Amino acid sequence: MIEAQIIPVRRCNLSCTYCNEFDSSSPPVPTEEILHRIDLLAALGTAVITISGGEPLLHPELDEIIRRIRGHGMLAGLITNGYLLTPERIERLNRAGLDHLQISVDNVLPDDVSKKSLKVVNKKLRSLAKYAEFDVNVNSVVGSSIRNSADALVISRRASDLGFSSTVGLIHNVSGRLEPLSEEQRSTYEQIQRLKTPFHTSALYNRFHENLARGLPNDWHCRAGSRYLYICEDGLVHYCSQQRGYPGIPLEKYTREHLKREYHTVKRCAPYCTISCVQRISMIDELREKPLEAITRFFPSKEHDDMPVAVRILTWLFLPTKQGGRRFFRSAALRLLGVR
Numbered sequence: 001m002i003e004a005q006i007i008p009v010r011r012c013n014l015s016c017t018y019c020n021e022f023d024s025s026s027p028p029v030p031t032e033e034i035l036h037r038i039d040l041l042a043a044l045g046t047a048v049i050t051i052s053g054g055e056p057l058l059h060p061e062l063d064e065i066i067r068r069i070r071g072h073g074m075l076a077g078l079i080t081n082g083y084l085l086t087p088e089r090i091e092r093l094n095r096a097g098l099d100h101l102q103i104s105v106d107n108v109l110p111d112d113v114s115k116k117s118l119k120v121v122n123k124k125l126r127s128l129a130k131y132a133e134f135d136v137n138v139n140s141v142v143g144s145s146i147r148n149s150a151d152a153l154v155i156s157r158r159a160s161d162l163g164f165s166s167t168v169g170l171i172h173n174v175s176g177r178l179e180p181l182s183e184e185q186r187s188t189y190e191q192i193q194r195l196k197t198p199f200h201t202s203a204l205y206n207r208f209h210e211n212l213a214r215g216l217p218n219d220w221h222c223r224a225g226s227r228y229l230y231i232c233e234d235g236l237v238h239y240c241s242q243q244r245g246y247p248g249i250p251l252e253k254y255t256r257e258h259l260k261r262e263y264h265t266v267k268r269c270a271p272y273c274t275i276s277c278v279q280r281i282s283m284i285d286e287l288r289e290k291p292l293e294a295i296t297r298f299f300p301s302k303e304h305d306d307m308p309v310a311v312r313i314l315t316w317l318f319l320p321t322k323q324g325g326r327r328f329f330r331s332a333a334l335r336l337l338g339v340r
């Protein structure tokens with residue numbers, strides 16, 4: 001089982017200064033080509049495809065892309081800056097069968113670093129709360145590139161007020177590596193963590209991000225290139241958005257042998273990596289291979305001491321929550337564990 005990210009358009013309508021994942025001019029990938037890539041990913045055994053960019057809402061046939069993903073029985077996710085969302089566009093995403101949308105909000109007021117601002121997208125968030133039939137997660141960030149780290153707390157609270165799940169990312173530099181957090185940034189990060197439900201506090205955000213927030217490395221095996229594939233606009237397979245060029249093989253030529261090889265490849269960037277989607281899927285893999293060790297690591301005894309570990313993990317996977325993100329992650333986890 002594989003999770004993949006595809007890029008149907010590299011162009012973005014914004015130009016955040018910390019971002020190395022966009023340009024301002026490239027045309028959308030032809031729809032037939034993207035649909036073919038989705039078919040190839042389905043044949044490789046992909047369970048979840050997240051559509052990213054650039055800004056994926058700039059692709060004129062995004063709905064068709066989502067429909068093809070859903071047509072293969074895979075889960076469809078979308079990462080957007082939200083600028084192009086309208087009630088009508090949200091209804092179209094509903095009809096296309098989107099499962100999950102992540103909207104990234106960097107600050108409360110726009111500045112020269114980022115215009116992914118609560119002030120600008122607040123109306124979009126209200127529309128999502130009213131019209132979206134898919135799960136919505138609001139992702140805020142803390143890190144050296146963001147001027148006012150306290151904004152992340154305001155954004156997380158707003159997400160929670162609207163009934164959305166929220167995550168906080170630690171922003172990386174151009175090579176995907178975390179710059180050390182200042183005292184103020186660490187304090188904001190910790191306050192946001194205290195807002196979270198057990199889903200977020202007990203699973204991988206704690207394990208990976210709390211170490212990183214303290215400037216400490218993580219000991220984990222990144223399964224990028226095997227359990228996680230990043231397909232760029234040119235149809236090449238890369239480890240992730242921050243390690244483009246490796247292995248850099250056309251998806252058409254990517255075989256089970258490549259998946260097997262990359263499963264075992266040790267990535268030197270892993271100790272300080274901030275790419276949470278790859279960490280998440282690698283966590284699931286660890287759970288498959290070494291269940292007892294993994295459960296002990298992901299659910300340390302200081303949390304929910306009164307609950308047996310098996311109950312904790314089942315709770316994480318199955319209990320309903322007001323926060324919609326759980327439904328998507330639960331479905332994804334079950335598919336990645338091989339349970340349909």
Ligand code: SF4
Binds near residue numbers: 012016020022053055
């Ligand atoms: S909105 Fe997203 S893709 Fe566009 S420049 Fe900002 S971070 Fe990059």
Ligand code: SF4
Binds near residue numbers: 176224239242279
């Ligand atoms: S550890 Fe894996 S996910 Fe993280 S930057 Fe390196 S290749 Fe990408």
